Amino acid sequence: MKVCYAKFIPHDFLECHINDAINVLKSMKISFKWLEELFPRVWELSFYSVLLHDLGKCASGFQRDPRGWGYRHEVLSTPFTAFLELPEDERNLIALTILTHHRPLDELEEILPSGEHRGEFEEKVGELFQNRDYIEEIFFERVPYWELYFFGRRKDLFNPPADWVEQIEGYDFDPLLSWYERNAKKYWSELVFLRGILNASDHLASAGELGIRLLSDIRAAVESRIPLERWRLLQRQAGETEGNLILRAPTGYGKTEASLLWADRNAFRTKKGVASRIFYVLPYKASINAMHSRLLALFREPELVGVLHSSSAFYLYSSELEYKRLSSLYRKIYTPLKVTTPFQLMKPFFGVGFPEMGLTELTGSLLIFDEIHAYEPNVLGIILAMLELLMRKKAKALVMSATLPKFLEKLLREVLKPHLLSTPSEEADRFTRHRVNVIDGSMDEVGELVEEVNAHGPVLIACNTVSRAMEVYSRLCDRYNAMLLHSRFTYGDREEKEKKLLASLEDYDVVVATQVVEVSLDVSFSTIITEPAPLDALIQRFGRVNRQGFGNPRDVYILTTGGEGDKRIYPMEVVKESLRILEELNGKPLLESRVPELVSHAYEPIADKLTDEVLTYREQALELFDSLKPLKSNESERQFYEMFQGLEAVPGVYQDRVLELINRGRSIEIHRYLVPVPLWLFMSESDAFHRLSDRGPGKYVLVAELEYSPELGLLREPASGGEVL
Known part of the structure; x- marks a missing residue:
């Protein structure tokens, strides 16, 4: 036979x-x-x-x-x-x-x-x-x-x-x-x-697996990090709350542990452990990687804590984990706790990949959204649409933030019908760490400002755009031991810079950075000089100063004038209102109990407009989701990648090295040489970009024939030594 x-x-x-x-x-x-x-x-x-x-x-x-x-x-x-x-x-x-x-x-x-x-x-x-x-x-x-x-x-x-x-x-x-x-x-x-x-x-x-994994005792994992007698009030209350929840608490309060205790209370269990699929959703890769490492330290097994974002395979490879096996398993109904972006959750709703598997896993799931205020209106609208559908499928959600504007809270409350928990004012104020100082001026006087603040330790200079950060760094690098950090470095160079700062921050006089510093570095500067920005973004930047000095406020400095490119990034009405609020607080501590109220005030000039935008995107998303047919491919898959797939390119100086990696079958290492490229830069310098190598249908390596250096990053100038291809 x-x-x-x-x-x-x-x-x-x-x-x-x-x-x-x-x-x-x-x-x-x-x-x-x-x-x-x-x-x-x-x-x-x-x-x-x-x-x-x-x-x-x-x-x-x-x-x-x-x-x-x-x-x-x-x-x-x-x-x-x-x-x-x-x-x-x-x-x-x-x-x-x-x-x-x-x-x-x-x-x-x-x-x-x-x-x-x-x-x-x-x-x-x-x-x-x-x-x-x-x-x-x-x-x-x-x-x-x-x-x-x-x-x-x-x-x-x-x-x-x-x-x-x-x-x-x-x-x-x-x-x-x-x-x-x-x-x-x-x-x-x-x-x-x-x-x-x-x-x-x-x-x-x-894949050789004979069953799905269940999460070990969540409460015991939290207790291993924070003994029961040291649990804060909101952590205890979150662990007693059944159903959807919005939680407001200051940075450093312990919201992550509160969210895990909430998940423990709402999870479905078997005799062998927690069966519910839990998704911890964050907006930025850097914070996702950091959270994955933190949760992995709690639950100890990489099969129990997954990570999903566009470059998670390289993160696993760099972490010396089984990146091929784990990357595959994390995309299946296998791992009980996953740290991810909202874009990964959106994929099945747009019919991307194996959507039925993703939708099945999300059914009955527990969703933890941290820093939900950080998304653009289109993303917020899609998140609301997803939540509306998932609430009908026995899912539950926790949204937590230190800086949640009122208009966004109202939108979430309409969908979730949640319980509300906030840190009592007296307790919140114990987390006050910063004293506001508004300075009339711009980064044009930054050299003199660094001298005037008389900091006892490294100073963070926060700029709103990459070009502005490069300009400021060029002014300071001859006078100070300085480092430049922004999003337009290769991932490898940026990783090296961040490692240097983590290992030897005190060796630097100043660090000039863009918004990347808001999420990527767990370091504490002596003070900050920042360009004006929306209040919630400024509070995130302040969070890099005096990180553990609760109750002992340090001075932070906000300039009144930004750069020409700021309007491409921020709504200027919110920036203007944020400055007005901070000027009223000039010379005073920024009390943590007032942060939610102040952030809401900052967004009041455009709250109605933003609400309308978010609701419009929500309705469009619901219509799109309703049009999807199970078991069939969908036009919406193309729409998803057009909306959310970011551009990345290899600087021309590295293209020979990348081609060698491709030929040697080590494509995973190409990630070290990629630079995120904003769409406006790609469009304005489109003649400088070309494809190096096709790697299958729809897969190729994009090359930017623009000047690049590990010190400054990717510039707008064409690379020297010949015509731009």
């Missing part, structure tokens, strides 16, 4: 792969009880989807040469669902799940057996017949035992007849497609769950 393999290199018998996938499915069934409340038949139908999804691989042509076979095994697997003694609708749900578990339905419709394709299909069924002995004596014979293992009893719902080959050959796909067109909206959730669960079971089994 011939054997049938499901996987090659290494070889894996079909029955072994199905056994592994059923093991994964059983672990999900035990853990994800909330799915039964939304779809009571989810596990029975998922079992038969997993059972039959790869049976078409028994075709002799696939067994001889799976890559060169030239047909889709799913098309041969699907007709076996005709032998399930289930209602027609349930059989069709399983059939569509199996048919689309690798490719969307619209990509398969052209090759499905009808008319001219019927002959090819019948030929491939003939290849199945060549392995009839294996299918009947090995696979069919095991079905009752798999049912017994999964359900605890035999179901006897799969009963292929003696002439099963002839019936497979005569299977008609047209009624299945017609049923889909009539019922896709009605059975939207069922199709999403079934395909998502099948994808997760199949992918994890193929």
